[in-house]
Amino acid sequence: MANLVVSGIILGSIITLGAVGLTLLYGIVNFGNFAHGDMMTLGAYIALLMTATIFPALGLVDTPIGPLSFGWVMLVSFLPAMGVTGLAAIAADRLVYRRLRERRVRPIMLAIAALAVAFVMRSVIYILWGADFHFYSQGLRTTWKLPLGITLRPDQVVVLVVAWAMVVGLYTFLQRTKTGKALRALADNPDLARVSGIATERMITLTWFIGGAMAAAAGILLGIDSQVRPEMGWLMLLPLFAAVILGGIGNAYGALAGGLILGVVQQVSTAFMSPSYKPAVAFIIMILVLLVRPQGIFGGSKSS
Amino acid sequence: MTGILTFTAGFLAMAGIFAIMSLALNVHWGYTGLFNIGIAGFFAVGAYTSALVTSPMPAGVQAQYVEQAFGLDQPFLVGVLAAGIVSGLVAWIIGFPTLRLREDYLAIATIGISETIRLIFNNARWLANGPQGLVGIKQPLREWLIERGMPPNFYNFFYLVIVILLMVLIYLALERGIRSPWGRVLRAIREDEVVPETVGKDVFRFKMQSLVLGAVIMGIGGALYAHFARAIQPSVFTPLFGTFVVWVMLILGGSGNNKGAILGAFIVWAIWSGSAYLIRQVVPVEFSAQAPYIRLLLIGLLLLFILLTRPQGLLGEEKEVSRLT
Numbered sequence: 001m002a003n004l005v006v007s008g009i010i011l012g013s014i015i016t017l018g019a020v021g022l023t024l025l026y027g028i029v030n031f032g033n034f035a036h037g038d039m040m041t042l043g044a045y046i047a048l049l050m051t052a053t054i055f056p057a058l059g060l061v062d063t064p065i066g067p068l069s070f071g072w073v074m075l076v077s078f079l080p081a082m083g084v085t086g087l088a089a090i091a092a093d094r095l096v097y098r099r100l101r102e103r104r105v106r107p108i109m110l111a112i113a114a115l116a117v118a119f120v121m122r123s124v125i126y127i128l129w130g131a132d133f134h135f136y137s138q139g140l141r142t143t144w145k146l147p148l149g150i151t152l153r154p155d156q157v158v159v160l161v162v163a164w165a166m167v168v169g170l171y172t173f174l175q176r177t178k179t180g181k182a183l184r185a186l187a188d189n190p191d192l193a194r195v196s197g198i199a200t201e202r203m204i205t206l207t208w209f210i211g212g213a214m215a216a217a218a219g220i221l222l223g224i225d226s227q228v229r230p231e232m233g234w235l236m237l238l239p240l241f242a243a244v245i246l247g248g249i250g251n252a253y254g255a256l257a258g259g260l261i262l263g264v265v266q267q268v269s270t271a272f273m274s275p276s277y278k279p280a281v282a283f284i285i286m287i288l289v290l291l292v293r294p295q296g297i298f299g300g301s302k303s304s
Numbered sequence: 305m306t307g308i309l310t311f312t313a314g315f316l317a318m319a320g321i322f323a324i325m326s327l328a329l330n331v332h333w334g335y336t337g338l339f340n341i342g343i344a345g346f347f348a349v350g351a352y353t354s355a356l357v358t359s360p361m362p363a364g365v366q367a368q369y370v371e372q373a374f375g376l377d378q379p380f381l382v383g384v385l386a387a388g389i390v391s392g393l394v395a396w397i398i399g400f401p402t403l404r405l406r407e408d409y410l411a412i413a414t415i416g417i418s419e420t421i422r423l424i425f426n427n428a429r430w431l432a433n434g435p436q437g438l439v440g441i442k443q444p445l446r447e448w449l450i451e452r453g454m455p456p457n458f459y460n461f462f463y464l465v466i467v468i469l470l471m472v473l474i475y476l477a478l479e480r481g482i483r484s485p486w487g488r489v490l491r492a493i494r495e496d497e498v499v500p501e502t503v504g505k506d507v508f509r510f511k512m513q514s515l516v517l518g519a520v521i522m523g524i525g526g527a528l529y530a531h532f533a534r535a536i537q538p539s540v541f542t543p544l545f546g547t548f549v550v551w552v553m554l555i556l557g558g559s560g561n562n563k564g565a566i567l568g569a570f571i572v573w574a575i576w577s578g579s580a581y582l583i584r585q586v587v588p589v590e591f592s593a594q595a596p597y598i599r600l601l602l603i604g605l606l607l608l609f610i611l612l613t614r615p616q617g618l619l620g621e622e623k624e625v626s627r628l629t
Contacts, residue, residue, distance in 0.1 A: 032408045034341070034415075099612055108339050108407055112551065113611050115341060119548055120604035126597035234543070238419060241412045280423050283416030290401045290409060 002148040004267045010156050010225060012263020013163035017218035018236060019243040019255040020170060021211035027187025027250030028207045029097065031107040035118035036215055036240055038125075041233035043085040043216020044223040045125055050077035051136055062137060067144075067154040070137040070224070078162070081220055082213035089212030090205055092117050098201075118234070125230050133229035159221045166217055167256065170210070174252060183207060187250050238279045239266065242286040248296025257297065261285075306457065313460035315577060320467035321528045323569035326553040327474055327562060328521035334559035334621075335482055336514040337494035338403075339411040344546025345418030346391045346519045350526025351536050352425060352432050353390045354383035355441045358531075372438065373431045380444035384527040391523025392516045394421075399515045404508055410515075418547065425538040437537030441530050467528055471566070474521055478562055481517075490514055491560075544600060549576065552607045558617030567618060576603070 022036045033039075051062060055073045062073035096113050144152045174180035186193040186203050194200055215233075222232060243262045247254020262282055269281045289296065325343060332338040361367075361375035378386075398417050402410040426435055443459065444466065450456055481487050489510050492500040501507050530536050540546070549572060557568020579602060583595045610617065 032411065034411075096608055096612065103615075105615065108337070108411075109611065109615070111339065111408060111411060112555070113608060115548070115551070116604050116607040116611070119544065120601060120608070123597045123601035123604060127594045127601065130593060238412075238416055241415075245409070245412070274427050276427055277423055279416075280420040283413075283420050286416060287398075287401050287413065290405060290413070294405050294409070 001268070001271065003150045004271055005264055006150050006152065007156075008264030008267030009260065010159055010263070011267055012260035013160055013167075014218050014221050014225065014259075015236070015239050015243050015263050016167060016256050016259025017163050017221065018215050018240045019247070019259045020167060020252055021214035021218075022240050023244045023247065023250055023252055023255040024183070024187065024207055025211045026244060028183065028190075029093075029101075029107075029110070029204060030190075031110040031114065032241065033211070034111060034114040034237065035092070035121060036211070037233035037235070037237035038118040038121040039085055039089060039212050039215040039233065040219030040222065040236060041125055041230060042088060042121055042219070043081045043212075044219035044228045044232065045129055046084050046216070047074070047077040047081040047220045047223065048129070048134055048136065048228050050080055052134070064137065067142045068158060069141050069153075069155055074136055074224075078217060078220060082216045085216035085219075086209035086212035088121075089208040089215075093205065093208045098204075122230055122234065129230070131230060133227045135227055136223060155224055159225050162217070163221055166214065170214065171252070179203075179206070184252075235279055238286070239263075239282040242282040242289075245286055245294075246289050246296055248298045251296065251298050254296050254298040310457050310460050313464045315573070317460060317464040317467045317532055318577075319570045319573040320464065320471050321525055321532065322550065322553060322573050323471050323566040324467075324474060324525040324528065325522055325550045326557065326565040326569040327471070327478060328518045328525060329550055329554045330559060330562060330565040331478065331514055331518035331521065334554065334561070334565070335487065335494060336490045336511060337407065338511065338515055338518075339407055340414045340515075340518070341411050341543075341547055341551070342414030342416070342418030343522060343550050344541040344543055345414065345421040346394065346522035347526040347529070347546045348418070348421050348425060348538070348541035349391045349394055350387035350523030351530035351541070352438070352526075353523065354387040354527030355438045355530045355536060356432060357386045358383035358442045359438065359440070370436075370438070371429050371433050380442065380531060383531070384524055387523040387527035388520040389523070391526065392520040395516045395519030396512065399512050403511045403515065415543070418541070418543065422538050422541055425541075435538060437535065437540075438530075439535040441534045441536070443531050443534065463532055467532075470524065470528065474524075475562055475566065482562070486510075486513075548607075549603065552603055552610075554617075555607060555615075556610055556617055558619035558621065560621030561617070561619045564617050564619035571618075572603070572606075575606070 018036060018040055022033060025033050051074055055062070055077070060073055062071045065071045096117060097110055100110055100113060141153055141155065144154065146152055174184055182193070182198045183203055183206070185196070186198055186200065190200070219233060222236065239262050243258035244255055245258070246261060247256065247258030262285065265285060266278045266281050269278065325347065329340065329343060332340045356372060356374060357376045357378050358380060359372075359375045360377040362370040362372065394417065398413050402413045425432055428434070432438055443463065445462070446459055449459065449462060454462070482490070489500055489505050493507055493510055497507050500510070553568040553572040554565050555568070556572055557566065558564030576599065579599050583598050584592070587595050587598065
């Protein structure tokens with residue numbers, strides 16, 4: 001059981017990383033980004049492109065550090081993957097969402113567009129890389145046996161550290177910088193933010209970049225923790241939304257708690273039922289929250 | 305020549321089944337503004353219910369490799385009816401926690417239910433044979449017709465008649481319903497929930513009725529699919545094939561217009577089947593594994609294109625003017 005809780009915290013950290021971007025976008029562009037899972041997949045595949053094709057072509061072959069199954073090349077690959085995914089998110093905004101926004105369509109129409117963007121992204125991934133699953137490194141995956149029956153792979157420690165470094169970084173940014181405050185203000189009350197002179201469109205662009213970059217990082221970490229495959233992000237969509245709803249839509253702190261709870265409950269559930277039911281477990285948690293406390297544990301930014 | 309004819313009959317029957325799905329989505333989205341992106345779930349529930357209700361319990365050698373929870377050996381129409389009822393029940397269950405909340409909660413809940421339903425059919429082998437699914441699903445009057453001298457490959461024509469009949473029936477019923485006071489309330493809810501609420505309409509009840517009605521029709525569509533394909537597996541009812549294609553159909557044809565829903569279904573199904581053939585011709589053999597995804601890319605881009613250039617779809621909603629003006 002302790003082992004499942006530990007692996008749940010690792011999964012939960014990955015969910016959190018995706019969910020903070022999703023909840024931020026929810027607050028600022030005011031629709032559920034159904035392409036968020038596929039942005040994770042995109043990030044994971046760009047990192048795969050870097051580690052498996054581009055860096056080796058430059059003569060940089062990854063050599064594992066210590067007990068890890070990967071080395072510096074993998075870690076450096078985070079940057080281009082996050083950057084490109086962030087830019088892809090901005091491109092989707094410019095080409096699709098902004099045009100719809102300018103036409104003042106209902107936010108739910110943007111959600112349909114996001115669904116289309118998700119399918120376009122995934123089909124491109126399928127076309128370029130095929131349906132098979134991939135691993136980042138062929139290196140040996142060592143496992144540590146810890147007390148209480150906990151087994152931990154050194155890779156998972158990196159997953160945990162990277163995820164939390166990014167989450168803490170984002171929170172510091174939101175909390176301490178002027179731009180971060182502007183973002184939170186916009187998520188909280190768009191009209192008030194606009195009259196206070198916050199450049200809405202610029203903030204929206206920034207949010208897409210942050211959301212895309214964070215999703216990419218989450219996707220890579222998920223790929224390190226398990227494997228890289230085209231459906232990986234879509235299967236995470238339900239836990240992501242469940243975490244966002246659990247924490248209250250638009251509430252960045254709520255997403256943190258929601259992500260961890262989701263990860264732990266999903267992993268612990270595998271003690272009682274087949275692991276393939278994990279998305280269903282996320283769904284049931286979500287329905288329970290909707291029944292008992294639809295505004296989420298901490299309340300949303302726009303509870304309606 | 306007969307090859308082309310039977311192919312056309314099969315193509316039209318599938319398009320007709322999708323037209324029924326698209327009409328059902330039109331009840332949800334086009335008339336009430338309910339964002340259902342879990343059509344695949346209702347599709348699957350309908351297909352499996354009808355398959356289980358109409359097939360006998362596997363016996364003899366078959367029982368060794370086919371597991372199913374029950375097999376009632378009932379006629380086709382009982383299966384279709386049961387499919388509608390069970391699918392409606394599922395809709396009622398998820399409508400209850402979500403319909404009072406903001407509109408995108410329903411969307412997420414419908415994704416959730418459709419994924420969960422697929423997982424259950426995939427993993428619970430005792431229910432409907434797991435990933436292998438059910439095969440040899442009965443077709444209405446097939447044996448009876450063949451005994452009376454109909455060549456077996458003409459059966460598709462007969463099935464096409466059944467599908468078109470049901471599609472027309474559903475179309476007429478919906479047209480009537482939507483032009484009634486009940487339909488006007490639905491459209492008012494779509495435009496602005498607060499207005500019907502202030503004139504004393506129970507918005508939750510109307511939304512629930514719309515959700516359940518649409519789901520019943522989706523269940524019927526699922527049943528028609530099961531008896532047409534004669535074999536169903538959980539892998540058929542994916543978000544792509546079960547949900548996304550239907551959305552493209554409705555948006556292309558024109559949401560809020562039942563004729564548009566049908567038109568969109570026939571056009572998109574033609575693109576879908578035609579592009580499969582074309583891509584096979586154009587794409588080199590070594591990339592043939594990727595070919596299906598080119599089609600997915602095209603359909604996705606088509607939806608974005610419609611949303612950006614002609615969001616009302618080909619036909620758009622008909623303006624309804626009061627007879628008194």
